[in-house]
Every structure is written in structure tokens, then in C-alpha cells.
Amino acid sequence: MGNDYLSVSDLTSYIKKKFDRDPYLDKVYLTGEISNFRLRPAHQYFSLKDDNAKISAIMFKSAFDKVKFRPEEGMKVLVTGRISVYEATGNYQIYIDHMEPDGVGALYQAYEQLKKKLSAEGLFNAPKKPLERYPKRIAVVTSPSGAVIRDIITTTRRRYPIAQIVLYPAVVQGDAAASDIVRQINRVNERDDFDTLIIGRGGGSIEDLWPFNEEIVARAIFDSKIPVISSVGHETDTTIADLVADVRAATPTAAAELAVPVLTDVMTDIKNDQVRIFNAFRNKLNQLQQRLAKVQQSYIFKQPERLYDSYVQKIDMLNERLTNSLKETINQSDRKLNDLVYNLKINSPKNMIKEQQQVLQVQGNQLKRNIMLLIQNKQNQLTQRVDALDHLSPLKVMSRGFSFTTNSEGKVVKKIDDIQKNDDIELKLIDGYAKATVNEVKKESK
Amino acid sequence: MAEKASFEDNMNKLEQIVSELEQGDIPLEKALSEFQKGVKLSGELQSTLKNAEKTLAKEMTDDDSEVAFEKEESEDK
Amino acid sequence: MAEKASFEDNMNKLEQIVSELEQGDIPLEKALSEFQKGVKLSGELQSTLKNAEKTLAKEMTDDDSEVAFEKEESEDK
Amino acid sequence: MAEKASFEDNMNKLEQIVSELEQGDIPLEKALSEFQKGVKLSGELQSTLKNAEKTLAKEMTDDDSEVAFEKEESEDK
Amino acid sequence: MAEKASFEDNMNKLEQIVSELEQGDIPLEKALSEFQKGVKLSGELQSTLKNAEKTLAKEMTDDDSEVAFEKEESEDK
């Protein structure tokens, strides 16, 4: 025989896969009696059984935390979960993710169904109406006799006594409750003098709270023009009304606290706002004043003369340069002129005149000398001639004793024949003449 | 009714004015008018609250008449 | 129309004028007229601020005596 | 029309005259007439400045009332 | 018409005369008349300079009292 033997692990793993893949075993609705229950700190391990059978059950902490009741030995419960195999022991067991007590199971189912339907319609996720922050009139639909209205009135009086609470008494339990609640919600909505609507009921069993899980109530709340605060049951109870309402309050007191502010707080807020306005405006003014002051501090305003100071200096400087340059021009011209005048004087014809005077002097002297020489020369010539004449003078002969005789006619008597007796003659001697008369004439022969 | 409805509006306006003024970058003239509006508004709001009377809870009867509820309530206690 | 120019506009103008004048390279005649404009603007701005401050001061005084304030307010209505 | 020539124009003219004169190679008569032109220009410039000064002084005097005003204000504070 | 000859023209003429005289080879009468011309020219030049100096001195004195200055100036024209 060539049979292959499986290991236990392989088989168990195979069986587990079979369980896990089975669509029916993935979500099982199971009812049974709790057995072997002992509260453990985290995950819970117990069994579910009926008269003939028993199954191991496990509930992890995350799922068990959501359970709203305390499981007890022998308690009949409704659970949902999946079936799987715990390989270590080879046991199959139910992994419970939801558990609630049996007996309300039908209501619970109805609740779940409605919730699913309304959720699909978007009633829960529709935008919530904001609450009036400072309501004047608040309608409260609740039982006139319960603690709910009392708590709301007390809280409101304490916080915001100026809000008018108007009770719309409603039956909140039993078969008539739902329609009564709807009637009152509609009545409130027929008026337009309410700011807020509170719907409330005290705690109780799911049956007690059931009217608030009814569709007509849900729709009435959803249709309300006035924002709705719902406070139904205890904090752990979540009704459809709570889900549809604009705000859910854990308690009636909380509902009132949500509905109204604290009057003194409001007064303080206003006061604070006022202070803030003053401060903000003062700051604004201070800022602007500073900004303005900064500009006003500019030297432009403190010493406006600085605007033209530089000009004053510049003009003064230019004036100085103007006069200096003219002065310089005049001085230059003056210097040049003085040089010229100096040269003019140096080169005045005075020297020329002096020179010419000297030349003239020389010429004059020369003139005089020359004429004197000339005359001297002539004199010399003359003297020479006169001397020569002197040497030749016939008078020199006479000076040796010679004389000559002239007749009356003045003719020199050379021959005896030239005279006759009794002629008047004149004897010329060297130093004079003598007049004589001829006494005798005698001719001599030679 | 406009007066009644406007308390929250006015509160909002007041808050808006405050934040506008606190942001500080609005022109002076605007700031001045906002400031005056704000002062006036805050005065009005305060006065509205002061003047509002304390009320006793009432019950709306089926024939739409409001009747005192407080007595009943205090009797309940 | 100068009344219409906002405080900030005038402030900007004034600041511009002052910085222009401080830079100093503008012609004398222009500088003079700018200076005069500046003085006038600064006067106007100052007076605007004064008035705003007076308004503030008055509101604050009124605010201290709330009765008076409320009276005024109710007279306003 | 000389009034229309701006202060800076006249300043420039004066500067030109001065620099011409400083170059020194201009005829005496020209130098004289330029000098006189220069003196006249500088006179006009100076008178413009005097007027500017007077104007400024007046603005400042007017402005003093503001300072006084500010004093009061600071006393208020 | 001698007035129209510029200072520099006369200066040049004087310079020419001086250099002619310096060369020295001119006839006496010419030298004399040139010299006299030179003296006359130098006199005129000096007087022109004196007037220029007076003008300068006057402007400088006047410069201190501007009103007087401007009046005079306009009279000169």
C-alpha cells in the first residue's frame, strides 16, 4: 500500500481553510446560553450551548468593550461572529464580534434595519443644523412628569434664566408614544418663535426607549426646521432619534447646557469684546500717531531751513568765486598793464632824445671846429701870401736909401728926359715923400 | 422679529468687528466707523441682555395656550 | 475732494514727501511746495487723529457710566 | 519772464558764469558784464531763498499751534 | 569811437607800441607820437581797470544790503 500519511498539522490546517473559506461560516447569527463565563481582563473565553449542543466561543477585547450588558452564566444571548478552527487544540469555535441579550432580539433587529435604511438615505450624515447660540424660546418635548424637564429647567435657570422654556408634554413610553412625540415636534415646528427643540426621555430598557427608535419620530426630527437636541436614555443608549438629531446630549442637563450659554459669560464676552474694541482702536490710533510722529520728527519739519541751507552756502561760494575771478581778471590785466606801462616808460624816447642830443652836440662841435679850422686854413693861406708879398715889396729896396720920383702926373720918372726944369716932382722915400721943384736938368751920357 | 433674531447676528457682527479691528490693517476711517459700530452694538447687546426678563417655564396646552409649568414642577419636587 | 483721500493715503503721501525731501535732490521750488503740502497733510492727519482720539475718549467716558450710556442708546433708538 | 526761470536754472547759469570767469581767458569787458549778470543772478537767487525762508518761517509759525496742541495732548495722557 | 575798442584791443595796441619802441630803430617823431599814443592808451586802460575795480568794489559793498543792491542795479540799466 502506498498510502500518503498527512501530518496532524497539515490536516488541521486543511480543515481550518475549509472553515475560513466557507461563506456561511463567515457571519453566523447564533443564539444560545452563556456557559463557563468568567470575566477576564482582556479577551473572554466561554461557551454557548443549548439543550443538545455546545460550542466554544471567544470574544476579543475590542468586541467585548462594545457589549452594553454584563454577560452572566446561563444568560441567553444573541451573537454574531465567524466560525474558525483553533489549530493548537483542533477545536472549532465562534469568534464573536457582537453580542446582546436574547429576548429583545426582534427589536434589536428592527433597530438595526431602520438604522441601516436611514443611514443609506443619508439622514445621519446630513448636515446638522447649528444651534442658536442665544435662544429666546426653547421647546422641550418630553414627559411633563419626568426628571428630564426638571433638569432642563433647573440648568437653564441657572445658566441663562432669560430663555423661555416651553414644555410640549408628550407620552414617551408605550405604543402611543411615537405618534405623540411626532405630533408635538410638528406643533413646535408649526410655530416660528422657537429657537431650539429638545427631545428627551430618561433612561430605561430598550423597550422603554423604543418610541425614539421609530421611523416616524426619526423623520419628524429630521424634518424639523428648528435644530433638535436629543437626550434619550442613558449615555450608553443610542437611539435613532439621537442619531438623527442635530446634537446629542448624554443627559438632560447636558442638553440644557448645549442649548443655552451662561448669561454672565455672555455679558463678560460682550464686555471683553468692548474692551478689545477699545484696545484695538486705541492701538490703531497709537500706531498711527507713532507713524505720524515719526514723520513729523523728520528734520524736514524740525529744521526746514536745511532744505535750502546748501543753496545758501552754494550761492555764497559762487558769489565769492564770482568776485574772486573778476578780481583775478582785473589783477591779471592790471599786472600786464603795469608791465606794459613799465616797459613803455623804460622805452620812452627820452633816451633817444638824449642820444640824439649827444649826436647833435657832437655834430655841432664838429661844425664849429670844422669852420674854425677852415677859417684858420684860409688865414694861414692869406698870411703866407701876405708874407710872400712882403718879401717882394719894392719898399724894401727903398729902405736901403733908394727913392723914386714921380712927376706931377704921378708917373715915375725913369729918365732925365722925363723931366724939365721947374717941374714939380715928388720924391718917394721909404718913410715919406718930399715935394720939390727941378732946378736943373742935366743929361749924362753913358 | 428682526430685532429678536439679530442678537446672535449682532454678537457675530461684534466679534467680526473685534477681529477686524485687532487685525489692525484697516484704514483709520473704517476703523473709526467700525469702532463706533462696535461700541454701539456692544451697548445694545448688553442692554438687550439686561432688559431681558427672567422667565418661568411654561407648558403648551393642546389648545396652543401657554400656561405656567413651574408650579407643577415645584410641586413635583 | 481732499477729504475723500483716506488717512492712510494721506499718510503715505506725507511719508513719500518727507522721504523725497530727505533725499534732497529735488528742485527748490518743488521742495517748497512739497514741504507746504507736507505741513498741510501732517496738520490734517494730526487733526483727524485728534478727532478719533476724542471720539475714543468720549466713548470710554460714556462707557464708565453705563446708565448714561444706556440712556443715550435708548434715545438713539 | 526771469521769474519763470527756475531757481536751479539760475543756479546753473550762475555756476556757468563763474566757471567761465574762472577760466580767465575772457576779455575784460565781457568779464565785467558777465560778472554783473552773475551778481544780478545771485541777487535773484538770494531773494528767492529769502522768500523761501519767509514762507517756511510762516509755515513753521502756523505749525507751532500744532506743537502747542500736542503738548496739551501729552498733558492729557 | 575809441570807446568801442575793447580793453584787449587797446592792450594789444599798447603791446605793439611797446615792442616797436623796444626795437628802437624808429624815427624820433614816430617814437614820440607812438609813445604818446602809448601813454594815452595806458591811461585809458588804467581808467577802464579802475572802473572795473570800482564796479567790483561797489558790488561787494552792495552785496551786504541786497535791497539797495537790486535798486542800484536796475538804475544802472
Place this chain on the structure above:
Amino acid sequence: MAEKASFEDNMNKLEQIVSELEQGDIPLEKALSEFQKGVKLSGELQSTLKNAEKTLAKEMTDDDSEVAFEKEESEDK
């Protein structure tokens, strides 16, 4: 017409006379008359020089007091 003869012309004439006389071979009467001419010429030259000197002296004196100089000068014209 003797006035028209320049100083230098007369100087030359005088020189000529001097050299003629120096040569010595001229008739006495001619020499005499030449001499006299020479004397006269030298007198004239002398006088010309004297006048020139006087003129110069006068110019020089006048030169110190220009007004006087100018007056005379204008009278000369």
C-alpha cells in the same frame, strides 16, 4: 615847410654840412653860409629835442595824476 623835414632828415643834412666843412676845400663864403645853415639846423634839431623832452617830461608828470593827463590830452585834440 621846414617843419615837414623830419628830425632824421635834418640830422643827415647837418652831418653832410659837417663833413663838407671837414673836407675844407669849399669857398669861404659857402663855408660860412653852410655853417650858418648848420647852426640853424642844429638849433632846430635842438629845439625839436627840447620840445620832445618837454613833452615827455610833461607826460611823465601827468602820468601820475591821470585825470589831469586825460584832460590835457583831450584838450590837445
Place this chain on the structure above:
Amino acid sequence: MAEKASFEDNMNKLEQIVSELEQGDIPLEKALSEFQKGVKLSGELQSTLKNAEKTLAKEMTDDDSEVAFEKEESEDK
């Protein structure tokens, strides 16, 4: 007419007489007359020279005192 004869003519004549006399072959009477002519001539010549010298002397004297000279000169004109 003897005046017209120039100094030199007379000088020549005198020379001629001297040379005639030197030849010696002239009658005494002629010699005497020639001699006498010569004496006369030489007298005349001497006197001419004397006059010339006087004239010179006079010119010379005048030359020393120029004023006088100038007067004469101007009188000559």
C-alpha cells in the same frame, strides 16, 4: 663890385700878384702898384676873414645860451 669877388678870387689875385712880383722883371712902378694892389687885396682878405671870425664868434657865443639862440632862430623864421 669888389665885394662880389669871392674870397678865393681875391686870394688868387693876390697869388698872381705875388708870382708877378717874384718874376722881378717888372718896372718898379708896376711893381709898386701891383704890390700896393696886393697890399690892398690882402687887407681886404684879412678883413673878410676877420668878419667871418666875428660872425663865428658871435654864433659861438649865442650857441652857449640856447634861449637866446632859439629866439634868434624863431626870429629868423
